[in-house]
Amino acid sequence: MTINTAPAAVAAQSITKTFGTEDTKVAALDDVSIAFRPGDFTAIMGPSGSGKSTLMHCLAGLDTVDAGQVAVSSTVISGMSDHDLTLLRRSHIGFIFQAFNLVPTLNARDNIVLPLDLAGAKVDEAWFDQIVDTLGLTDRLTHKPHQLSGGQQQRVAVARALLTRPAVVFADEPTGALDSNTGAEVLELLASSARDMGQTIIMVTHDPHAAAYADKVVLLKDGAVVGHLDDPNADSVLAALAELGE
Numbered sequence: 351m352t353i354n355t356a357p358a359a360v361a362a363q364s365i366t367k368t369f370g371t372e373d374t375k376v377a378a379l380d381d382v383s384i385a386f387r388p389g390d391f392t393a394i395m396g397p398s399g400s401g402k403s404t405l406m407h408c409l410a411g412l413d414t415v416d417a418g419q420v421a422v423s424s425t426v427i428s429g430m431s432d433h434d435l436t437l438l439r440r441s442h443i444g445f446i447f448q449a450f451n452l453v454p455t456l457n458a459r460d461n462i463v464l465p466l467d468l469a470g471a472k473v474d475e476a477w478f479d480q481i482v483d484t485l486g487l488t489d490r491l492t493h494k495p496h497q498l499s500g501g502q503q504q505r506v507a508v509a510r511a512l513l514t515r516p517a518v519v520f521a522d523e524p525t526g527a528l529d530s531n532t533g534a535e536v537l538e539l540l541a542s543s544a545r546d547m548g549q550t551i552i553m554v555t556h557d558p559h560a561a562a563y564a565d566k567v568v569l570l571k572d573g574a575v576v577g578h579l580d581d582p583n584a585d586s587v588l589a590a591l592a593e594l595g596e
């Protein structure tokens with residue numbers, strides 16, 4: 351089977367993921383089809399256990415699907431070897447996690463360029479300078495993570511995710527460990543990287559205020575896509591979640 355992913359940065363077709371066996375069986379994803387267009391900033395929301403993390407992991411090739419297909423930049427990743435998946439993730443996908451995931455012994459610059467170093471690729475210094483300047487990190491590049499605030503550490507993680515110009519950035523509760531002002535700054539940066547740099551962003555969040563920064567919200571329940579919101583605001587997101595029984 352092939353899927354037409356031409357306009358999509360990331361697409362899933364009829365993906366299914368089940369955990370457990372027999373009586374402990376849970377359908378974490380139940381026939382999910384979804385496409386994310388280049389430059390869209392999408393928030394994935396839904397009740398606890400609705401499948402948000404599983405969907406993100408399957409879309410990013412961090413977990414395999416039982417059935418269906420996932421494509422990143424028109425490349426079908428379902429069925430790829432671990433080696434090929436690693437290479438594709440390095441070149442096409444950026445990650446931002448709640449816990450920042452910086453290497454403690456490396457300074458900010460070395461953390462930011464790490465994916466390119468691992469890939470043996472050259473740093474585009476002009477792009478590096480632009481990102482670092484936009485993120486306000488220029489005078490922090492020689493600092494190690496423990497010498498940076500939480501917000502600065504997350505900005506380093508955002509810079510690292512953007513530097514490879516990935517087809518898509520996955521953000522998993524990126525503001526979960528930040529105070530609300532710093533969180534708002536990071537969300538504004540994500541929104542502007544979609545708006546001004548055409549970066550595709552897929553963010554999992556529980557926070558309606560965080561989701562309001564996105565262009566759209568995808569609602570999951572019981573492993574299925576049950577709704578969408580365009581131009582969300584915190585009130586419309588809260589109302590939609592309430593309807594899902596959150």
Ligand SMILES: Nc1ncnc2c1ncn2[C@@H]1O[C@H](COP(=O)(O)OP(=O)(O)OP(=O)(O)O)[C@@H](O)[C@H]1O
Nearest residue numbers: 369370376378396397398399400401402403404405
């Ligand atoms: N490794 C696993 N083994 C067994 N069951 C799992 C595993 N990972 C997820 N599940 C189950 O799959 C379902 C979806 O889980 P998932 O973590 O994707 O939901 P979620 O929407 O991200 O939840 P939360 O908001 O609580 O983080 C849940 O019922 C969960 O218990």
